[in-house]
Amino acid sequence: MVNGRVSRRTFVGASIAAPALATMPFAMGGVAAQDGIVATMVTDTAGLGDQNFNDATNAGGQVAAEEFGAEWKVIESIDAAAYVPNLTAAAEQGQLVVATGFLLTAAVESVGAQFPDVYFTLIDSFVDLPNVQSVLFNEHQAAFLTGVAAGLTTATNKLGIIGGERIPPVIRYEVGFRAGVAAVNPDAEVLVAYVDSFGDPETGKEFALAQYNDGADIVFPIAGLTGIGGYQAVAELNNPGEQWILGADISQEHLAPGFELAVCRKGVDTSAYRAVKQVVEGSFGAGLNQLGLGDAPVGFDNPDVGVGFEDPNGRVADDVKAVVADYQAQIAASTLVVPANDEEFESHMAGTPVPAPAG
Amino acid sequence: MDGIIDFFDLNLFKAVLRMATPLVFAAMGGLLSERSGIMNIALEGLMLSGAFAAVVGTYYLHNPWWGLLVALIVGGLTALIHAFWSIGLRSDQIVTGTAINLLAAGTTVFLIQRIWAQSGRTPTVQKLPDVAAQVNVLVPIAFLCVPIVYFFLKSSKLGLRVMACGEHPQAAESVGINVSLLRYGMVMMSGVFAAAAGAFLTIGSLGLFTRDMTAGRGFIALAAVIFGNWMPFGTLAACILFAGAQAFQIQAQTKGIGISADLLLALPYVLTIIAIAGVVRGSRAPAGLGQHPTPN
Numbered sequence: 001m002v003n004g005r006v007s008r009r010t011f012v013g014a015s016i017a018a019p020a021l022a023t024m025p026f027a028m029g030g031v032a033a034q035d036g037i038v039a040t041m042v043t044d045t046a047g048l049g050d051q052n053f054n055d056a057t058n059a060g061g062q063v064a065a066e067e068f069g070a071e072w073k074v075i076e077s078i079d080a081a082a083y084v085p086n087l088t089a090a091a092e093q094g095q096l097v098v099a100t101g102f103l104l105t106a107a108v109e110s111v112g113a114q115f116p117d118v119y120f121t122l123i124d125s126f127v128d129l130p131n132v133q134s135v136l137f138n139e140h141q142a143a144f145l146t147g148v149a150a151g152l153t154t155a156t157n158k159l160g161i162i163g164g165e166r167i168p169p170v171i172r173y174e175v176g177f178r179a180g181v182a183a184v185n186p187d188a189e190v191l192v193a194y195v196d197s198f199g200d201p202e203t204g205k206e207f208a209l210a211q212y213n214d215g216a217d218i219v220f221p222i223a224g225l226t227g228i229g230g231y232q233a234v235a236e237l238n239n240p241g242e243q244w245i246l247g248a249d250i251s252q253e254h255l256a257p258g259f260e261l262a263v264c265r266k267g268v269d270t271s272a273y274r275a276v277k278q279v280v281e282g283s284f285g286a287g288l289n290q291l292g293l294g295d296a297p298v299g300f301d302n303p304d305v306g307v308g309f310e311d312p313n314g315r316v317a318d319d320v321k322a323v324v325a326d327y328q329a330q331i332a333a334s335t336l337v338v339p340a341n342d343e344e345f346e347s348h349m350a351g352t353p354v355p356a357p358a359g
Numbered sequence: 360m361d362g363i364i365d366f367f368d369l370n371l372f373k374a375v376l377r378m379a380t381p382l383v384f385a386a387m388g389g390l391l392s393e394r395s396g397i398m399n400i401a402l403e404g405l406m407l408s409g410a411f412a413a414v415v416g417t418y419y420l421h422n423p424w425w426g427l428l429v430a431l432i433v434g435g436l437t438a439l440i441h442a443f444w445s446i447g448l449r450s451d452q453i454v455t456g457t458a459i460n461l462l463a464a465g466t467t468v469f470l471i472q473r474i475w476a477q478s479g480r481t482p483t484v485q486k487l488p489d490v491a492a493q494v495n496v497l498v499p500i501a502f503l504c505v506p507i508v509y510f511f512l513k514s515s516k517l518g519l520r521v522m523a524c525g526e527h528p529q530a531a532e533s534v535g536i537n538v539s540l541l542r543y544g545m546v547m548m549s550g551v552f553a554a555a556a557g558a559f560l561t562i563g564s565l566g567l568f569t570r571d572m573t574a575g576r577g578f579i580a581l582a583a584v585i586f587g588n589w590m591p592f593g594t595l596a597a598c599i600l601f602a603g604a605q606a607f608q609i610q611a612q613t614k615g616i617g618i619s620a621d622l623l624l625a626l627p628y629v630l631t632i633i634a635i636a637g638v639v640r641g642s643r644a645p646a647g648l649g650q651h652p653t654p655n
Contacts, residue, residue, distance in 0.1 A: 047570055049471070049479015058478075076478075078464070160613075193612035196624045200574040202381075202560050206374055206606070209493065210613040213370040225569055228480070232565050236493065255483070 037070035038094030039276050042086045044101035046198040047076045050225040053268055056250045057100045057123065060269030063300060064276035072276070083107035091115040096279045098272050099123065102167045108132060119284050121275040123268055124169045130286055133278075135271045135306075138292030139169055139264070140176030141331050142307035144338040145324050146246055146264040147180020149309065150218045151188050152320045153261065155242070160191040160211030162230055164198035164223035168341070173222045173248065173264070175345040176338050182349065184323065191216055195226050204229030208245075212237055218261060220246040231255035244315075251312055263310040267291065267298040274303035293331055371610050373491075376498050377564070379602035381406070381556040381573075383501040385580035386587070386594045387508045388552025393589060394512060395545035396525040396538075396647040400456035401441045402553050403577025404463030409434040409554025410561045411467040414568040415474065417484040423562045427487065427555070430562075434554020435547045437463065442546035446539050452649055460577075468570050481568040484561075495563040497555065502595075504552070509591040521545055524652075525645035532652035539652070553577065582631055589645060604630045
């Protein structure tokens, strides 16, 4: 405080401004652009580090940037109010904006209309604009297969679901899983609980502990960052071979080595890859892109496959996998239509087959 | 009857203790700061910086106890910024508290990137030991802090002086108490306590840090201080009420007692509103809260 009273006020101003600057979204440098394509991902509030939805999308975009010589950037959204400014910043600096998540729907609708020359890929939701590619997944199909595997594996006849927020993609996971369990093990009970947050792993852990303590032996967190708590819970209880966790979107085995029974795979990474690829090749497919089960597993080689059931560590018994394969064939042949929302689930459970979607 | 016994089991009790732990730590810190006359809405950010420092300390020193020590020091020093702004420079205490919260949210995310070259989440580190199944050693320590804070404020000379600073800073100054020094000390202690709350979340429970993982617990702790009428045991009761509502909500969803999940999720917040509207009518903040010992 050499300058006495003059510097005092300036100092207060500067020292208060500094943290505000620190919270400004910062873009992570990607791979150098060769042909000028800049793709920017805007996260939902769970942000990077969720080991899940946002991280997977980011990984897919990086692979694509590497392969196609584009530049991949990320803007993290600190809260819901940041969606519109972040999407605007992303649209101003490039050709493609990848918006990860249902929660960004309204923001994409308004920003997408303002930038008709910029391509937008919106994951997990639908916006009807000529420059917006809405990628929806048939999570319920993969979740059904995961439910079949879990229903045949459970020893306690009790399973748990921990949802983040009850939004359509999570609902598809939930009802698909419950329908799958019911198909092979009608006596099994599925505990369904919602944390109401995708960013609170500590509370997620409490939910998982409550379910395991109540007798559930397989828990399926569908909750982004919150789901990390489920992995911590199963690792802490430490009953290998007796209590399991199921991975959603991508494998998170490293969070609780030895406890991940299987993965309900969702190709958010391959859909980001797919969007960059399409922009580079000039084949951007706007409109609704519904990605479901395919003959091949989810992967960059076949980015049109949206979801799949995976057993990366060979923990699912062979006879169980045979049943899963059987159901997969039925779903592929449309002889079995998996419910995707509450109404369809109820009519499915009442014995009325869900009609196949038109087209 | 069986159903009720089944519902209120030992696991639920443990869950309440676990969920109350970070609230109790942070609320005791907030209580000390506010009792000395400095408003502290920075608890959330102090907690977050402590949670992060605990992981960094454990990561580099390979021992969670050292990690805890690092957290407490970092928490105290972060609170020193708040103290300097609000006592030394007499800035608006709400504004500076908000600045601390933003500072912590931003720097932790930034430092994860710098230290581990990954985003939003640190690697898993060793945790502090458990004293019983799913009860970390920090849980009993948190509850032990309550009588300590109580006797400090009620029976120690220093504690009584702290309360004098909070009630009437001008009078305290006139009898020779160094109001600023005591307030600096108490604000730093609030950082130490809040850091312990944060450390519980990381090295006491999850074993890793994720961005914004405190998820509003600092603000709930602050509500507990107000609801507890700035009294240590009242604040403890409020923390247990909030944690209990949350644990009940989780247990109710798990056991499927047939109440809408949306209603159950709102339960802790509804309880807070009812409590503050109905019960705390006689609540009185320290009279000198936010005041300075000499005119500006």
